[in-house]
Amino acid sequence: MTRKPEATRTGPAISVRDLVVSYGGRCVLDGINLDISRGETMVLLGASGCGKSTLLRQIIGLEQPQSGQVLVSGVDLAKCSPRDLKKVRRSVGVAFQNAALFNSMSVEDNIALPLRELTCLAESTIRLMTWMKLAVVGLAEFGKLSPQELSGGMRKRAAVARALALDPEVLVFDEPSAGLDPIVAAELDELILALKGAFNMTVVVVTHEMASAFRIADRMAMLYKGSLISVGTKEELQSSPDPRIRQFLDRVPDQIADTAAVDQYFQRYLKRGTA
C-alpha cells in the first residue's frame, strides 16, 4: 500500500530537485536544485529570460516539470492528488507581478474571495478578516474601491493582502518592484520585511531589482540561462568572483552587436553593388 503524501512541518519549506523544464524543445530550466528553509527570505535573481519566472510557476504548481520534483512542505506537486495540491496551494500565497486583482470585484471582495470560496466562515467573520488584511497592508480605507481606482503600488499591496487572506506559510512575490517608483518600491520592501517579522513566513521573491533584493533577502539564488549558478547569503553573492554574477551585479552590458556578421553583410552588399 502506498503512503499518501502529507505536508510535513520539518525540513525545508520548498525543495526543488533536479528540475528540468523545456518549451517546444528549448530547455528553460536545466537540473535546478534548491532548498528554501522555513522562515527565510529567498530572492531568485537573474537577467530577463533566464527562467526565474518559470521556476516560480513551478514552485506555485502552475506548471508540470519534464523531470525532477518540486516539494512544498514535503509534498511533490507533480505527483500529489488534486486534494493535496489544493491543500498545498492554500498554504502558499502569491502576489503576482501585475497584482492580478479581479477587476469585476471591489478590492475587499478580491481579498474575501479565497475566504468565501475555501472556508466555511460566517460573512461577518470574513468581513472582519478582510478588513484586518487590508489594514496590514495599509489599505483599510480603500476596500470599497475597484482595483482600477488604485495606484500601481496600492494594487500590489492589495495583491499582498489577498495572498495573506488564508494565512499562508509561504508568501511568493513575482517582481514586486516592477513598474513602481523607488519610494513605492521601498515601501513594498518594508512591507515584505514587516510581514516576515510579524508572521515568520517563508518568503520567495523573484526580482532583478538589486537594491530591493539586497534589502529583503536572507539568501539569494542566481539563475543564468536556465541553470542555478549560485546560492548563498547576500555577502557571499556580493563577493563572488564568478564573471556571470559580477556582470549582473556590476551592470555590465552584453555585446549586443555581432560586429563580424555586420562586416560580412556590408562586404557582400558592396560586392553586389560593384558587380
Place this chain on the structure above:
Amino acid sequence: MTPERIGISVAERVGSASVRHVEYVGALVVQVGHTLGSLARTLPILGNRRRWCSVIRQTLAIGVDAFPMVGIMAVCAGFILAMQGATELRRLGAMEFVVDLVTIGFTRELGPLLTAIAVSGRSGSAFSAEIGSMMVTEEVDALRTMGIDPTEFLLAPKFVGALIALPCLTILSNAFGILAGGLFMRFSTDMALSVYLQDVVHSMVLRDVMTGLVKSLAFATIIVHVGCLEGFRVHGGPDAVGRSATAAVVKSTFLVILADVGFTAIFYLTRGN
C-alpha cells in the same frame, strides 16, 4: 521543388492540421467532462450559493439581454421564409401551406439555429474575451494558486446559464417567427390571425418542438465550451484576446451548423415515416 517533395509537403500540412483538429476536439471533450464533474456545485440548495447566484447572472446576461436581438432576427426570418414560400406556393395555388412551412421550419430548424448564431456572436465572443483577458492579466493563474478551480468558478455558471437561456430563447424565437408569418399572411392574403394561429396549432407537432429544444441544448454546450476554451488558450497580449474572440465565434458557429446537420440527419432517419 520536386513533385515528390510537394506531395510530402501537402501530406505534412494535412497531417498536422488533422492532428490540430483532433487535439482541439479532445480538449473540448475533456473540458466538457471536467465541467460536468463540477456541475453539482452550481445547483440551488445542494450546491454553492454564490455559484448559483452566478448562474442567475449568466442566465440573465445570455438570455434576457439577447432577447431583443433574437426577437428581431426571428421576426425578419419569419417574414423572409413566408415571403419566399409564398412566391412559389402562390403559383401552385397552395398558399395555405405557407403556415406549415413557417411553423415546421421554425420549430424544427430556424428557431434553434438563429438563436444559436445570435448567442454565439454575442455571448460566445464575450466568454472568450472575458476569460482571455483574465489569462493575460494572470487572474486565472491567481484563481489556480488560491486553490479555486477556474472551470468551476468561471465556466460552470456560464454553461448552466446557457442551458437555461438557450431553450427559452428558442421558444421565443419560434413564437416571434411564427407570428411574423401570421402578419405576412394577414396582409398578403387577408387571412385572419386567429385562423392562422388555428392552422399553426394543427401543423405544430410536439416532437418538432422537442427536437428544436434538444438541438438548442447541444448548441448551448458548443457555444459555451468553444468560447471558454478559446479564452483559456489565450497567451500573449491584448491582440491575442481579440483573435480568440473571433476564433470563438467562427468555430462555434461552424460547429453549431455541423451539429445541426448531424441532429437533423438523426431525426430524419428516426422519424419512421
